[in-house]
Amino acid sequence: MQWQQRAVLAESLQARLTAFEGQIERQQQVTVRAGQQQSKAIKTLQDQVYSLRLLTNRQAEQILTLGTATRGDWLLAEAAYLVRLANQRLQVERSVDNPLAILESVDGIFVQINDPELLAVRNALAVDIAALRMVEKVDPEGIYLELQAISAALETLSILEPHADPEAVQLAQAGQDSEQPPSSLAETLQRFSDNFGNLIVLQRRQQPIEPLLNGAEQTMVRQNLYLLLEQAQSALLREEQRIYSSSLTKAEALLRRYFQLNSESEASIVRLQILAERSVNQTLPDISGSQNAIQTALNLRNSSATDEGAEQ
Numbered sequence: 001m002q003w004q005q006r007a008v009l010a011e012s013l014q015a016r017l018t019a020f021e022g023q024i025e026r027q028q029q030v031t032v033r034a035g036q037q038q039s040k041a042i043k044t045l046q047d048q049v050y051s052l053r054l055l056t057n058r059q060a061e062q063i064l065t066l067g068t069a070t071r072g073d074w075l076l077a078e079a080a081y082l083v084r085l086a087n088q089r090l091q092v093e094r095s096v097d098n099p100l101a102i103l104e105s106v107d108g109i110f111v112q113i114n115d116p117e118l119l120a121v122r123n124a125l126a127v128d129i130a131a132l133r134m135v136e137k138v139d140p141e142g143i144y145l146e147l148q149a150i151s152a153a154l155e156t157l158s159i160l161e162p163h164a165d166p167e168a169v170q171l172a173q174a175g176q177d178s179e180q181p182p183s184s185l186a187e188t189l190q191r192f193s194d195n196f197g198n199l200i201v202l203q204r205r206q207q208p209i210e211p212l213l214n215g216a217e218q219t220m221v222r223q224n225l226y227l228l229l230e231q232a233q234s235a236l237l238r239e240e241q242r243i244y245s246s247s248l249t250k251a252e253a254l255l256r257r258y259f260q261l262n263s264e265s266e267a268s269i270v271r272l273q274i275l276a277e278r279s280v281n282q283t284l285p286d287i288s289g290s291q292n293a294i295q296t297a298l299n300l301r302n303s304s305a306t307d308e309g310a311e312q
Contacts, residue, residue, distance in 0.1 A: 073301060079109045083125075083291045094247050100132040101312055103290065117297075122294040131285035138282045141273060144233050150268055151229045157268070158260045159218045159285045221258050225251055232275075239281050248276035 002283060086102040110122050228251040235244035252272040259265045 006293055030108075042114050072115060075109050075113050076118075076294065076298060076301070079106045080291070080294045082106045082109075083287075083294055087287060087291060090284060090287060094284065095133045096135045096137065096284075099287065100129065103129050103132065103287070106290070121290070121293040121297050125290040128285070128287035128290045131287060135283060135285060136279070138278075138280060140236055140280065140282075143236055143278060143280070146271065146275065147229050147236075151226055152273060153264065153268060154222060154225055157255075157265050159221065191265050218258075221254060225254055228254070236280050241279065241281050244280050245276045252276070 037084070069100035082102050083106055086099040086106075089102065090096070090099040107125055109130065110118060110125070228247045232244050232251070235241075235247060249272075252269055255265055255269050255272070
């Protein structure tokens with residue numbers, strides 16, 4: 001019995017020992033993870049301290065630069081900002097008016113600086129200004145609005161309708177008005193034959209005669225014209241020259257083919273011909289030369305100011 005009791009006690013002690021070893025192992029794992037996290041936190045703090053030191057050094061250099069900056073340096077920095085703005089406006093607006101005005105104001109800033117060392121920068125600026133002045137200007141807003149006006153004027157244009165020959169009608173009426181009471185049956189037949197011959201006019205057509213349009217077909221023709229003009233407007237905004245010109249040419253052909261040629265339709269046809277020959281591609285020059293030249297001048301001035309501050 002004592003042996004059995006000792007065996008049970010030994011098993012209990014062994015189980016408690018195993019559980020205690022497990023607790024020790026888990027505690028060691030927790031300690032290891034805590035040490036790893038603490039190491040990461042220490043490394044993060046060290047990196048932050050290093051970044052703060054770099055930022056402090058940079059700010060000290062900037063303060064030193066600001067302390068030694070002259071009025072010319074400030075004007076040069078303003079010129080660099082305006083040139084960057086001109087490049088952005090040129091790409092976003094795709095128009096040369098505002099960028100040209102900005103670069104001309106930058107040239108005025110260099111006149112105020114009056115530094116012979118910046119002659120190369122002014123030369124690069126003059127090249128960019130000349131490039132902007134030589135660009136052929138495109139007026140997409142004006143063309144778009146004119147196409148919109150032509151589209152609205154289509155409501156007043158009339159599609160071809162059947163009509164009698166006015167010359168034949170006038171001849172017949174003149175014959176009837178000038179007739180005197182016939183003196184005999186032979187004279188009556190002769191006059192009838194002459195008048196009937198005047199009513200018949202033979203003409204040769206180089207193109208086949210097309211049937212007149214019914215109401216649904218007339219509506220379809222107008223809708224096709226509207227779609228062609230809208231397609232031309234969309235191609236105008238996307239600067240797609242081929243689609244723009246082709247759409248206006250097709251619209252002109254529909255006007256000539258299905259609409260009555262009067263003063264209004266002729267005016268619309270002439271305007272479509274003129275607009276179809278317009279160029280919608282805005283060619284933009286590269287004006288980054290002045291920006292690079294000014295940035296180079298700024299870098300040289302900043303480096304020289306930093307070297308002088310370090311020597312002091």
